[in-house]
Structures are given as C-alpha cells and as structure tokens.
Amino acid sequence: MHIAFLNPQGNFDPRNSYLASHPDFGGQLVYVREVARTLGKMGHHADILTRRIVDPDWPEFASDTDAYPDAPNVRILRIPCGPDRFLPKEELWPYLSEWAEDVQQFYRKEASWPDLWTGHYADGGLAAALLEEASGIPFTFTGHSLGAWKLDFLLQDSEDPDDLREADAGYNFGARIEAERAAMARSAAIVTNSAAERREQYDHPAYSEAVDANDDGRFAVIPPGVDFSIFDPEARSPHEAETLAEIRAAHERDIGSGRRSLPAVIAWSRLDPKKNHRALVEAFARHPELRDRANLIVITRGLEDPLRDPDSAPEEERPVLYDLISVVERSNLWGSVSAFSLSGQVTLAALYRWGTGTGGVFCLPAEYEPFGMTVVEAMAVGLPVVATKNGGPRETTDEGRSGLLVDPHDPDDIAAQLLRLLSDREAWQAHADRGRQRARERYSWRRTAESYLRLSEEAARGVRRGDPTFPLPEFVRRSDPAELPRLKSWSRAGGRSNGQRQKG
Structure with missing residues (x-):
C-alpha cells in the first residue's frame, strides 16, 4: 500500500x-x-x-x-x-x-x-x-x-x-x-x-x-x-536525571518542607479558561482532606514561576493566572501548590513517572476535551487519571473503568474523585493497571x-x-x-x- x-x-x-x-x-x-x-x-x-x-x-x-x-x-x-x-x-x-x-x-x-x-x-x-x-x-x-x-x-x-x-x-x-x-x-x-x-x-x-x-x-x-518507547513505566530518557532535578528544585521552592513526601496531583495543559484550572485549584481550596493528602503541581510551558510572576506570561494567559492566584491567596494554598515549566514528550513522561512514584494522580478538568492525548500518555506510564466527563476522555477511559470521570464544573466532584484514588491504595493500583492496559491495547501507532x-x-x-x-x-x-x-x-x-x- x-x-x-x-x-x-x-x-x-x-x-x-x-x-x-x-x-x-x-x-x-x-x-x-x-x-x-x-x-x-x-x-x-x-x-x-x-x-x-x-x-x-x-x-x-x-x-x-x-x-x-x-x-x-x-x-x-x-x-x-x-x-x-x-x-x-x-x-x-x-x-x-x-x-x-x-x-x-x-x-x-x-x-x-x-x-x-x-x-x-x-x-x-x-x-x-x-x-x-x-x-x-x-x-x-x-x-x-x-x-x-x-x-x-x-x-x-x-x-x-x-x-x-x-x-x-x-x-x-x-x-x-x-x-x-x-x-x-x-x-x-x-x-x-x-x-x-x-x-x-x-x-x-x-x-x-x-x-x-x-x-x-x-x-x-x-x-x-502513544510512543511506548517514551511513555512506559520502565522507559528512561537521556535527560531523565536533569528533568527530575528540575522537578525537585521547583518542589523545594514551592512546597512546604513537611509536605514534600505527599502524592502529587499533576495538571498539564495550556493556560486557557476552557482548560478549567480554576476548578482544580478550587477543589484544593474547599477540601482540607485533599490538601492533607496531596500537593498540586501545575505545569506551564515556558513560565518558570507563574504564580509569583504572572506578568511573565503572554497577555492572553494572564487572566487565567490572576484567577488562580486569587484562589491560592484566598485559601492560603501557598506551600501546597507549585507551578513551573516543562516541555517535550520525554520530559512529560519523566514527570509522569515521578508522579507515579509519589502515588499521585493526573487530572484534566477541562470543560470539554475532544480527545485528551495527555490522559492516554499518563495512563500508559501507569499514572491514574481523573478527567473531564465531557468529550474524548469518556472513550479513552472506557467510560470511567480505566480512569475516573468528573463534572468539570463541580470542584466538589473533582475533589471526591481525586480522594477516591489518593485515600485507597488498592483503588489507585487498580486504576493504574487498567489505565496502562487500556493504553497498550487501544492506543498504539500500529x-x-x-x-x-x-x-x-x-x-x-x-x-x-x-x-x-x-x-x-x-x-x-x-x-x-x-x-x-x-x-x-x-x-x-x-x-x-x-x-x-x-x-x-
């Protein structure tokens, strides 16, 4: 052919x-x-x-x-x-x-x-x-x-x-x-x-x-x-150690010393109102149990410390950052949230492996997501996912059997689904295993x-x-x-x- x-x-x-x-x-x-x-x-x-x-x-x-x-x-x-x-x-x-x-x-x-x-x-x-x-x-x-x-x-x-x-x-x-x-x-x-x-x-x-x-x-x-030579629990990039050092440096800069061993809830998407970062931050603000069990990690391409320097962002992204900062300050989330820059597939995969090692979760709370490639890539690495019920993630997670689905407009639902995984190691492992199997079976380039x-x-x-x-x-x-x-x-x-x- x-x-x-x-x-x-x-x-x-x-x-x-x-x-x-x-x-x-x-x-x-x-x-x-x-x-x-x-x-x-x-x-x-x-x-x-x-x-x-x-x-x-x-x-x-x-x-x-x-x-x-x-x-x-x-x-x-x-x-x-x-x-x-x-x-x-x-x-x-x-x-x-x-x-x-x-x-x-x-x-x-x-x-x-x-x-x-x-x-x-x-x-x-x-x-x-x-x-x-x-x-x-x-x-x-x-x-x-x-x-x-x-x-x-x-x-x-x-x-x-x-x-x-x-x-x-x-x-x-x-x-x-x-x-x-x-x-x-x-x-x-x-x-x-x-x-x-x-x-x-x-x-x-x-x-x-x-x-x-x-x-x-x-x-x-x-x-x-998915490129399984990159997105796999056992894969390692030539720059893995360098990426982990960047993550640790941001972690030490932003996360309180007594919280650094907690699992990480990882969000990675562009700073667009429709990606709905605010609802995720609001979930942490409203629920002390979620804050007690995890830190929030927001990846922002090209922005090294956007929560403290929002004006370094492109003009169209600043309203999103100002909104997030207002919630962080209102609920005093400083010390439990970190935002920093990473970019590239091998770097993303290394972040997911690090997140898996912490017992963490990937979260995509977008108002609507046509497909959600980041969800599949996280699943492939073995990082359990909590994703919007609107759009493609419903299919990629097999109607919520290989990952949990949430109402993106309801911070309480986001918190509840994150806690289902963060408070139950067996549930965490089951969704990690099912997510990885789903990615392998359904989302290969072949x-x-x-x-x-x-x-x-x-x-x-x-x-x-x-x-x-x-x-x-x-x-x-x-x-x-x-x-x-x-x-x-x-x-x-x-x-x-x-x-x-x-x-x-």
Whole structure:
C-alpha cells in the first residue's frame, strides 16, 4: 500500500525541528509523522508532502526531499509554491492550486499514483480534493481543528460585524471554511480522534449541507497512538536525571518542607479558561482532606514561576493566572501548590513517572476535551487519571473503568474523585493497571496505521465515497493567486450571529 499524507503548512525533517514550538507545527505533525513511520516499518510506503521553504530563518526545509533514517519506506517530499520564504498557514490559500498542480506533476513523472491521499488540516483537505479530481484516487480528510469553532471563540463576546471583518481579514476564515466544507463533502471519509469530536465539532451550522455529523458512513474514528518507547513505566530518557532535578528544585521552592513526601496531583495543559484550572485549584481550596493528602503541581510551558510572576506570561494567559492566584491567596494554598515549566514528550513522561512514584494522580478538568492525548500518555506510564466527563476522555477511559470521570464544573466532584484514588491504595493500583492496559491495547501507532490501511481498502472498493459534485472554492480554480472569499455574516453554534444570519 502507498499512502500520501498532504500537509502544505506542516514542516517535517529528521530532527523534528521546531516541533511544538510554532503555532503551525503542533500535534498534527506528530500524528502524521508517526502514522507514516509505522506504515513504513510495516512494509508499506508513505509519502509526507509539504511545502518547500528557502528562507535563511528556516534552513531545515530547503531541500526537495528528506527522510527519517530509521524509516526507509517513508519519504518527505517538499513541493514549492508561492514565494520561497516561510509563510504562516493563513497566507497559503492563494497558492494551494499551484501546490496541488506541482504534486500532480511529481507523481506523473513517477508514472504512479498513491493508493490513497489523506489531507490534514483545511489546506491539506482542499489539496486532496484537487488531487482526487486530477487522479481519480480517493482521499480522507482529518481536520485536527476546525475554523468555525476558532471563529466562534474569537467572536464569543461580540455581535459587531466589524469584529467579524477583522477576524476574517487576520485569519482568512472565509477561505478556510470553504476549504473545510469541500474537503468534508468530497472525502471518502472524515477521520476524527474520537466519536465525541465527530458529534461536537462537525455539527456546527457552518458545515451544514457539507456533512451530517449523524451519518456513520461519512466518519472513521482513528485515534492517535502513544510512543511506548517514551511513555512506559520502565522507559528512561537521556535527560531523565536533569528533568527530575528540575522537578525537585521547583518542589523545594514551592512546597512546604513537611509536605514534600505527599502524592502529587499533576495538571498539564495550556493556560486557557476552557482548560478549567480554576476548578482544580478550587477543589484544593474547599477540601482540607485533599490538601492533607496531596500537593498540586501545575505545569506551564515556558513560565518558570507563574504564580509569583504572572506578568511573565503572554497577555492572553494572564487572566487565567490572576484567577488562580486569587484562589491560592484566598485559601492560603501557598506551600501546597507549585507551578513551573516543562516541555517535550520525554520530559512529560519523566514527570509522569515521578508522579507515579509519589502515588499521585493526573487530572484534566477541562470543560470539554475532544480527545485528551495527555490522559492516554499518563495512563500508559501507569499514572491514574481523573478527567473531564465531557468529550474524548469518556472513550479513552472506557467510560470511567480505566480512569475516573468528573463534572468539570463541580470542584466538589473533582475533589471526591481525586480522594477516591489518593485515600485507597488498592483503588489507585487498580486504576493504574487498567489505565496502562487500556493504553497498550487501544492506543498504539500500529493500530492507528492498520486503521488507515483498512480505510484505504474500503475507499478503493467504493465502500466509502464522497460527493464529487460538491463545489470547490472558486479561488482554487484560478491559475494566479486570487482574492480570497470574505465572510459577510456569521452564525455561531447556539444561534447568536454577527451581521446578517448566515444561510446554510
């Protein structure tokens, strides 16, 4: 089998340069890289197609081809389009038809098409639709994140049409949403990480008539996998001792000397109001028994001491920190809570192993979580989890059998579930064992790759198919960079609108 992964905006190289250090180089790159590498190890062929960049600030992405040393069946193919310099993903839309045309020419010269195109993010999905039209080869679409929900978030406190115009001008939402609609409608299948993502993300009014979130035949749930060479109780990274030293230093700085042997409740997610850190801190504030049994550890990427220096955080994160600090001060939680910076998968895995050694728990109290990769990674290491009942964690924990689920809006429920594990060693061990088994059985990259192979076979047989008559955006039909479409109105999920109510 030969599968081509289309990522115009993603940049791949053998050293994983800039991975997770730039907004365009996030978790979806890990997903594509690991599925492709696993397919290669299974004896199949995988191409990762991205955009070539000739820019002194991005020297890693200038060559036409590249490869991973341990994956001989995987090619990184960089196809040029537009200017040579780096462009953020929002600025790629005028050049996508050029990029797709050059991808076509590459495979025509090889005199062989892949067996499946798989488009990732909106631009990859639109490119896949163009390539299917040219080649007759079906494609799948994985949105990873959808523009309509980001626009809803930006407009959540506004009904002013000027705010819509400003957001659209800055992020080219008109082009992105047209691309998403075409990719959803034309793809043989839409791939999601979880059934919750399908139900909640694709049922936005912006995507009506392009996809029906209730149509089982249009979706395939293929969750990401875990790298068990990193996330395992017995694994050790070359920097394990260094990471443990950082954890101990923060522990000694923030945690009272008489409390340092207590278990750790670990929270690791970005400082976003929807991640709901406040409810977890409030659980500690309201329940003395929880404070007596554990310390709270909040990991904040790039912020060394954010509870004492909140102004060091980016402006959009500061309100979250100010809110947490107010609860800490009101309830005098100083000495039982620590916040510090760690980043990277091997560092995260080392933290989880340390947390397991303390008899601790991982907690994700987000208001809603589409999947929750950190939950699965904690489970893989043997760290029991307490996670939101809203979204993907309900599936990843097997309806609460491999981890405990909580109402994220109820600090008392969060405290109660944490105490179930912290006050009962047998319950702690049972959930640790079941969580690790669940992660091993359900969330391996091999299982993810096998699902793609089945999907490719179903698409080739015509078992799954999209709607080839659904219109493609006009701007990709033009040979020269075209003016992009603009949103004249917007209807948010829930019915509120900016400007005139959008039709369909």
